[in-house]
Amino acid sequence: MLTEPILKTTGSGAHDGTIWKPGGYVSPAAIASIIKSELGESQTAYVASLQRSGNGWTLQDEKGDEILHAEAVILANGLDAARMAPEASLPMxxxxxxxxxxxxxxxxxxxxxxxxxxxxxxxxxxxxxxxxxxxxxxxxxxxxxxxxxxxxxxxxxxxxxxxxxxxxxxxxxxxxxxxxxxxxxxxxxxxTPDFLPMLGPVTSENQIDAQAPKPALETDWSAGKTSGLFIMAGLGSLGFQSAPYMAEILVALMAGAPLPADEACRAILDPARFCWRGKRRGE
Ligand SMILES: Cc1cc2nc3c(=O)[nH]c(=O)nc-3n(C[C@H](O)[C@H](O)[C@H](O)COP(=O)(O)OP(=O)(O)OC[C@H]3O[C@@H](n4cnc5c(N)ncnc54)[C@H](O)[C@@H]3O)c2cc1C
Missing domain, CATH: 3.30.9.10 (D-Amino Acid Oxidase, subunit A, domain 2)
Structure with a gap:
């Protein structure tokens, strides 16, 4: 829940337009500092590359040294996410x-x-x-x-x-x-080309090529989920509005909990939707 000083509810005031009292504005710096304080143990590093290894992924620095090995990785690094998953051809x-x-x-x-x-x-x-x-x-x-x-x-x-x-x-x-x-x-x-975020498991173009085309509002995240590589990026100009909901969907997916998004919603967020669209069009 947002509380002072992150969210200030708007007061009343005589002005042309609509005054929406529950509205407010967020301070990115205040939010960042609260999230950081609640993270507990954390590490900051520039990740130059990502390698599949063992039962997970190894994050490497620019010298190729290991920063961390993890069973699952979420690419939540803005524009750089596409570079880290070249096999998925993410159009950002x-x-x-x-x-x-x-x-x-x-x-x-x-x-x-x-x-x-x-x-x-x-x-x-x-x-x-x-x-x-x-x-x-x-x-x-x-x-x-x-x-x-x-x-x-x-x-x-x-x-x-x-x-x-x-x-x-x-x-x-x-x-x-x-x-x-x-x-x-x-x-x-x-x-992204349709201005919607990319959220879910990262699926390679080869994995999609191996499957039959499917209707636009159908999606199946079970195969991608086993790879342990996920993405939450392409939030465009509305990241502060969409990120909390996106994060809830992703956490539920990774934890095997009921998803707070129906199949059509998952399909329009699916990072692989652009590849599926191309496949339906025979591209
Ligand atoms: C001028 C401007 C105004 C905006 N105004 C609003 C607004 O009013 N409301 C709103 O909702 N949104 C607004 N946005 C959009 C909002 O800022 C984004 O939607 C949001 O920041 C996206 O969050 P993100 O975490 O996906 O990406 P980012 O905020 O880009 O964060 C990505 C992070 O990953 C790090 N990173 C990247 N590559 C690596 C790597 N290889 N290794 C380690 N770390 C890496 C980066 O340093 C960065 O900290 C605005 C954006 C801009 C530019």
């Missing part, structure tokens, strides 16, 4: 996103609640190294190529695009912020 793309940090305005006060208008603007929240700032988001730029660091640079064009979008609902505030310093953060989202 990068969408660059940028958010702007804006100082509180004394002359044009805003209601103490997040505003959404296609984009979003939060009330002032603690931002590392910047104090209390409004967060305005976000841009969406599809990237053909996301290796290297070129996507990290903050773009003033993107910043102005977000202010243009804000100007439709809060013109005075957008105008007041035009001349303030453009700053913020950039990141990469992992997206």
């Amino acid at each position: 793309r990068a969408s660059r996103g940028q958010i702007s940090f804006l100082p509180p305005l004394t002359r044009h006060p805003l209601p103490d609640l997040p505003i959404t208008f296609g984009g979003y603007l939060t009330p002032p929240v603690p931002v590392t190294d910047h104090g209390e700032m409004h967060v305005l988001g976000a841009t969406f730029d599809d990237l053909e190529e996301h290796t290297g660091d070129h996507w990290r640079a903050f773009s003033t064009t993107g910043h102005q695009e977000c202010l243009n979008s804000l100007a439709r609902v809060q013109p005075e505030q957008a105008a007041a912020w035009r001349d303030s310093r453009a700053m913020g953060r950039t990141g990469l989202r992992a997206t």
Whole structure:
């Protein structure tokens, strides 16, 4: 359950639009620190490669040294997940996103609640190294190529695009912020061709080739489950909404508990759905 300070319920305030009182906003830094404190024993390392070995998987660092051997592995590493399971041909793309940090305005006060208008603007929240700032988001730029660091640079064009979008609902505030310093953060989202997450066992293209085609809303995770390799990635721009439910499905699958998702729901999340689709089309 989310409690203060992660979730602040919105107050009331006179403003055009709909005020949804149970709504709120999340602080990724606060959530990350709580999850970390509840993890117990944990280890942080960059995993360069994954090898099937014995009855499980070996995670290796860049020198090829073993980091860990585990019976089951969940690839929950964003865009890098596709690289670690090449046999599954997971079609993931990068969408660059940028958010702007804006100082509180004394002359044009805003209601103490997040505003959404296609984009979003939060009330002032603690931002590392910047104090209390409004967060305005976000841009969406599809990237053909996301290796290297070129996507990290903050773009003033993107910043102005977000202010243009804000100007439709809060013109005075957008105008007041035009001349303030453009700053913020950039990141990469992992997206899929149908904008739905990839969740479930990783099945290789060869395993799918060996089977007869099946209808779109049918899926069988029993074969993939035995491989001990799972994925939860491709969460796109909605990861904070979808991740808790995705995680519940995956944990139930791995523990052999009843799944909180019917077959049609599993089929539309199945990481192998793109290969199955190709097979149905005779590709
Ligand atoms: C600008 C921007 C604004 C956004 N706004 C929202 C929003 O308002 N609401 C919302 O719900 N979502 C939002 N999102 C999307 C959200 O951030 C993602 O959906 C979410 O972070 C996906 O979580 P993830 O754990 O799958 O991947 P990530 O958050 O990308 O995490 C993957 C992790 O794996 C690590 N990793 C990668 N490769 C390796 C490796 N080989 N070895 C070890 N570790 C590795 C990375 O360092 C990273 O820590 C936004 C994204 C961006 C970029």
